Amino acid sequence: MSGLATNYQVCIAGTGSYLPDTVLTNEDLAKRVETSDEWIFSRTGIRERRIAAEGEFTSHMASKAARRALEQAGLAADDVQLIIVATITPDTLTPATACYVQQQLGASRAVAFDISAACSGFLYAMKISKRLIAAGAYENALIIGAEKLSAFVNWEDRTTCVLFGDGAGAAVLRRAEPDEGEILATEMGTDGNLTHLLNIPGGGSACPITSTNVGNHLATLAMQGKEVFKHAVNRMKEAAEMVIERAGLQPEDIACVIPHQANLRIIDAIADRLAVPNERVFVNLDKYGNTSAAAVAIALDEASRSGAFVRGDKIVLVVFGAGLTWAAAAVRW
Numbered sequence: 120m121s122g123l124a125t126n127y128q129v130c131i132a133g134t135g136s137y138l139p140d141t142v143l144t145n146e147d148l149a150k151r152v153e154t155s156d157e158w159i160f161s162r163t164g165i166r167e168r169r170i171a172a173e174g175e176f177t178s179h180m181a182s183k184a185a186r187r188a189l190e191q192a193g194l195a196a197d198d199v200q201l202i203i204v205a206t207i208t209p210d211t212l213t214p215a216t217a218c219y220v221q222q223q224l225g226a227s228r229a230v231a232f233d234i235s236a237a238c239s240g241f242l243y244a245m246k247i248s249k250r251l252i253a254a255g256a257y258e259n260a261l262i263i264g265a266e267k268l269s270a271f272v273n274w275e276d277r278t279t280c281v282l283f284g285d286g287a288g289a290a291v292l293r294r295a296e297p298d299e300g301e302i303l304a305t306e307m308g309t310d311g312n313l314t315h316l317l318n319i320p321g322g323g324s325a326c327p328i329t330s331t332n333v334g335n336h337l338a339t340l341a342m343q344g345k346e347v348f349k350h351a352v353n354r355m356k357e358a359a360e361m362v363i364e365r366a367g368l369q370p371e372d373i374a375c376v377i378p379h380q381a382n383l384r385i386i387d388a389i390a391d392r393l394a395v396p397n398e399r400v401f402v403n404l405d406k407y408g409n410t411s412a413a414a415v416a417i418a419l420d421e422a423s424r425s426g427a428f429v430r431g432d433k434i435v436l437v438v439f440g441a442g443l444t445w446a447a448a449a450v451r452w
């Protein structure tokens with residue numbers, strides 16, 4: 120055996136997404152809490168979001184998105200070697216949602232696990248699985264971002280309930296031939312000093328839900344929006360710049376930027392700082408709100424299927440979330 124490290128080229132062979140049918144508009148929300156379409160749209164760019172049906176879990180949405188990605192990649196479930204589900208709204212604390220997905224897909228030969236990196240999870244999964252495939256440990260991987268945030272939102276808190284939605288997005292990564300696409304560069308980062316800015320404080324071992332605190336909405340999302348906003352812009356800009364540089368690209372080479380879909384003002388600020396024109400930045404948060412780990416995965420699927428970029432184009436994905444966490448990827452499609 121040679122001492123040289125293996126470094127296979129890795130491409131995105133297929134994408135898929137799934138959004139539940141039920142639409143919750145800003146007007147609908149204005150009937151539940153003191154808010155308005157004008158406030159929500161002008162502050163965030165969100166018009167409506169999707170809400171999973173009762174009995175529809177994160178794993179169900181993940182599996183639906185995954186089937187579409189597998190179909191596009193021409194990969195049978197039985198041939199999937201690795202499944203990573205990025206989620207902060209798992210079906211159960213244990214086992215991992217990826218185990219349910221493995222069972223639902225019939226991907227019985229895949230090793231399956233979850234990662235929890237909030238909105239950054241899908242690109243964390245991309246970097247991890249890219250490295251594992253490049254090193255020769257696996258030939259393919261199914262990565263999924265899936266969230267049922269409606270189950271973890273305090274529907275009485277207008278500062279958070281207007282922001283989030285449910286959905287799932289998936290991608291198949293595999294070892295590529297030289298003339299195929301390639302994940303050119305990836306980056307991820309964490310700042311654990313800022314865990315308090317965005318979290319779900321209860322429901323874990325630090326604060327189990329008990330009969331005395333059950334009414335306190337502890338197992339719902341809590342966020343210091345203004346602080347998160349500031350960090351989001353800076354970290355996403357830095358991460359995107361890093362992968363653009365490592366991939367040897369200039370802003371004018373980028374056919375499409377696919378950012379985390381949390382807030383249109385954050386997206387506009389990133390586009391501005393990266394010197395990429397707004398028309399080359401993909402936005403769908405008006406329809407779905409912030410679907411955390413699913414958001415960039417859904418956007419990637421919609422952007423590619425809508426022709427926002429074509430084979431050979433260079434694209435940049437960039438995300439930010441609780442942790443705080445951030446990540447980016449530069450891809451030749």
Ligand code: ACO
Nearest residue numbers: 154158237238277278281344345347348381382411440441
């Ligand atoms: N409707 C009407 N008024 C509201 C609402 C609402 N839904 N929510 C808050 N307000 C009020 C506030 O009470 C406040 O009133 P006051 O001035 O009388 O106190 C006023 O509007 C301004 O509130 P701010 O919180 O200062 O509003 P801001 O302009 O910061 O916008 C927002 C809030 C949209 C949350 C913004 O801060 C944001 O997008 N932050 C980033 C979120 C993000 O990117 N998260 C990413 C990660 S998500 C994840 O990882 C799961």
